[in-house]
Amino acid sequence: xxxxxxxxxxxxxxxxxxxxxxxxxxxxxxxxxxxxxxxxxxxxxxxxxxxxxxxxxxxxxxxxxxxxxxxxxxxxxxxxxxxxxxxxxxxxxxxxxxxxxxxxxxxxxxxxxxxxxxxxxxxxxxxxxxxxxxxxxxxxxxxxxxxxxxxxxxxxxxxxxxxxxxxxxxxxxxxxxxxxxxxxxxxxxxxxxxxxxxxxxxxxxxxxxxxxxxxxxxxxxxxxxxxxxxxxxxxxxxxxxxxxxxxxxxxxxxxxxxxxxxxxxxxxxxxxxxxxxxxxxxxxxxxxxxxxxxxxxxxxxxxxxxxxxxxxxxxxxxxxxxxxxxxxxxxxxxxxxxxxxxxxxxxxxxxxxxxxxxxxxxxxxxxxxxxxxxxxxxxxxxxxxxxxxxxxxxxxxxxxxxxxxxxxxxxxxxx
Amino acid sequence: xxxxxxxxxxxxxxxxxxxxxxxxxxxxxxxxxxxxxxxxxxxxxxxxxxxxxxxxxxxxxxxxxxxxxxxxxxxxxxxxxxxxxxxxxxxxxxxxxxxxxxxxxxxxxxxxxxxxxxxxxxxxxxxxxxxxxxxxxxxxxxxxxxxxxxxxxxxxxxxxxxxxxxxxxxxxxxxxxxxxxxxxxxxxxxxxxxxxxxxxxxxxxxxxxxxxxxxxxxxxxxxxxxxxxxxxxxxxxxxxxxxxxxxxxxxxxxxxxxxxxxxxxxxxxxxxxxxxxxxxxxxxxxxxxxxxxxxxxxxx
Numbered sequence: 001x002x003x004x005x006x007x008x009x010x011x012x013x014x015x016x017x018x019x020x021x022x023x024x025x026x027x028x029x030x031x032x033x034x035x036x037x038x039x040x041x042x043x044x045x046x047x048x049x050x051x052x053x054x055x056x057x058x059x060x061x062x063x064x065x066x067x068x069x070x071x072x073x074x075x076x077x078x079x080x081x082x083x084x085x086x087x088x089x090x091x092x093x094x095x096x097x098x099x100x101x102x103x104x105x106x107x108x109x110x111x112x113x114x115x116x117x118x119x120x121x122x123x124x125x126x127x128x129x130x131x132x133x134x135x136x137x138x139x140x141x142x143x144x145x146x147x148x149x150x151x152x153x154x155x156x157x158x159x160x161x162x163x164x165x166x167x168x169x170x171x172x173x174x175x176x177x178x179x180x181x182x183x184x185x186x187x188x189x190x191x192x193x194x195x196x197x198x199x200x201x202x203x204x205x206x207x208x209x210x211x212x213x214x215x216x217x218x219x220x221x222x223x224x225x226x227x228x229x230x231x232x233x234x235x236x237x238x239x240x241x242x243x244x245x246x247x248x249x250x251x252x253x254x255x256x257x258x259x260x261x262x263x264x265x266x267x268x269x270x271x272x273x274x275x276x277x278x279x280x281x282x283x284x285x286x287x288x289x290x291x292x293x294x295x296x297x298x299x300x301x302x303x304x305x306x307x308x309x310x311x312x313x314x315x316x317x318x319x320x321x322x323x324x325x326x327x328x329x330x331x332x333x334x335x336x337x338x339x340x341x342x343x344x345x346x347x348x349x350x351x352x353x354x355x356x357x358x359x360x361x362x363x364x365x366x367x368x369x370x371x372x373x374x375x376x377x378x379x380x381x382x383x384x385x386x387x388x389x390x391x392x393x394x395x396x397x398x399x400x401x402x403x404x405x406x407x408x409x410x411x412x413x414x415x
Numbered sequence: 416x417x418x419x420x421x422x423x424x425x426x427x428x429x430x431x432x433x434x435x436x437x438x439x440x441x442x443x444x445x446x447x448x449x450x451x452x453x454x455x456x457x458x459x460x461x462x463x464x465x466x467x468x469x470x471x472x473x474x475x476x477x478x479x480x481x482x483x484x485x486x487x488x489x490x491x492x493x494x495x496x497x498x499x500x501x502x503x504x505x506x507x508x509x510x511x512x513x514x515x516x517x518x519x520x521x522x523x524x525x526x527x528x529x530x531x532x533x534x535x536x537x538x539x540x541x542x543x544x545x546x547x548x549x550x551x552x553x554x555x556x557x558x559x560x561x562x563x564x565x566x567x568x569x570x571x572x573x574x575x576x577x578x579x580x581x582x583x584x585x586x587x588x589x590x591x592x593x594x595x596x597x598x599x600x601x602x603x604x605x606x607x608x609x610x611x612x613x614x615x616x617x618x619x620x621x622x623x624x625x626x627x628x629x630x631x632x633x634x635x636x637x638x639x640x641x642x643x644x645x646x647x648x649x650x651x652x653x654x655x656x657x658x659x660x661x662x663x664x665x666x667x668x669x670x671x672x673x674x675x676x677x678x679x680x681x682x683x684x685x686x687x688x689x690x691x692x693x694x695x696x697x698x699x700x701x702x703x704x705x706x707x708x709x710x711x712x713x714x715x
Contacts, residue, residue, distance in 0.1 A: 061652065061653060064673065064674060064681065065455070065672075065673040065674075065681070068454075068455035068456050068681065069455065071456060072455060072456045088454060088674070088681065089454070089674060089681060092454035092455065092456045092457055092681070093456050093457075095456070095457045095458075096456035096457030096458070097457075098456055098457075178563070178566050178657065179563075179565060179566045179651075179656060179657065181654045181656050181657075181658075182654075231544070232543065232544075233543025233544065233549075233561070233562065233563035233566065234543075234563070234566070235543075235563045235566030235567060235568075235657055236541065236542065236543040236562075236563025236564060236565050236566030236567070237542075237543060237544070237563070237566065238538075241542065241544070245544075372474065372671075372674075372682070373474050373475075377654070377670070377674075381654060381656075381658075382654070382656070382657075382658035382659055383658070385568075385656055385657040385658040386568075386657070386658040389567070389568045389657055389658070391568060391658065404474070407473075407474050408474075
């Protein structure tokens, strides 16, 4: 009798274990994506795939080292949010065999080639499923613009004129988070694509010109001269301050990314936000948008449930995932064919991303940020802060860029 | 080996194991790593002294010098403020009759708050628009003094130091209080009977008799300030902004080891080289400290 009970219990345990869903762990730097994965799990379960998604997010500044240490130690999740290529961080994981190419596992037919280039390593293989496309530019409060009869500026001087009118009426024209060096780097880069134009950036990357070129110095001057239109004490503000101030109408414009929209709406559902590309400094030039692939979902070699992780990635490569992603985060999905939520701003930004994306850039997604000293970390972030604080001139800022990048970027060494 | 020696070894073993695991091994590992280029994953490349060359004279030379000078400035200011104020506050707390416990608790209270929390609290307090500090200045008619405290390159490091002093002062008050209570009361009574002023008592009796405490604390402060990281990270991030005006060797180590923003290079070898250089600076002083403590215990 005892033997029967024992074997029955053992069988029951075996059946329960077999029936238990497989857990796929995902690590990310984007805490806002948690609802996306809940929804994905629900949808996959409805399709008869018994998966449980364990989504964990970490501080963006600590994320990469956590991933690196975990994977190197033979641990870590099944799927990681991976930074775009070219980039030393992701490349190091690929070189160490810690990320697995997905070419023969996941169909990437719903992605544009330009997006796929950001996950394509030098071996020609793809390492991840792109999840979002980010667009940066100037976001403005439509109600404030309407109140003072302002129009979307076509040139830099029109932008300054708008700022002047706002300032005269006691409205803070721009809220700039001067304490967040990365946001200042982004401001420089999004202005650069329009003011310098993609051809100039291509020439820079080819070594036909360099950072000492008067055009680059002029760009620095334009930004430096915009300072009087920033909020008082802007050098002490963070992006959290920006989000709160802009959401509650304390400033008319921000140089920011489309990812901020969800938070502004959450803080103030009534905010009426518009978007425009940073205008060029010449009425005959066209503006350009800074568009970049945010990152991808990469399969790790330490995955304990590789087959199920591949199924999750296969789902993430479908338009349905894009629809869920856009609905939950109000971000633009990287996958084509997704149904966007009925939000005019997102439609507008998506159109700009498709029609006016600058083919050449020098901030994220650029080779100039992939080595140390990096144009991002070691030049634009501290350099913009230094220039805004009056510690260096626009000319000295240009020299700083040339000195640092020419240490390792061969095309600029000869200049 | 006698039984006694065996027992001694047995008792020492747990502590020795911990010491070797968490101090000796990481140190040796860091030292070896400083001769390699390693992004934290995959194979390491031996680069000899290149990392030291990069840190001292190459692409990170100016950042290293800048951070090193900030550490020295940090040490000088923190020593003057924390030891000076700590000593004076301890005298005050020893002298008062009423509310001694209350004041002691108030002074020590910030010390029990974690540095990250201190950073968060002060980031809010020092916000240029809505922060309490500028709000108070505006309300009492001193709005002209309101500043972006953590965003002004001329003020940022001093502000970080001020927050550090606010957080740690209680510890020094506590140590000085214990030291002052050790001074025989008869000495002070005799001095007052002979007509000594408070100033004379402080400078001629209290200060000389607490000098060993000053020595010990200043050496400890040297070691601590050259390893400072948490408060700078909590208030200004690893970028140690604005434009490295609050950069110290700890934040430079973090950036070089774990990489900067975006996709930029992480190099544990380069970080290890910075760590070894910090050790080279701190080690001689640690030896001096050990010597002083040893000499004092022999004299006692």
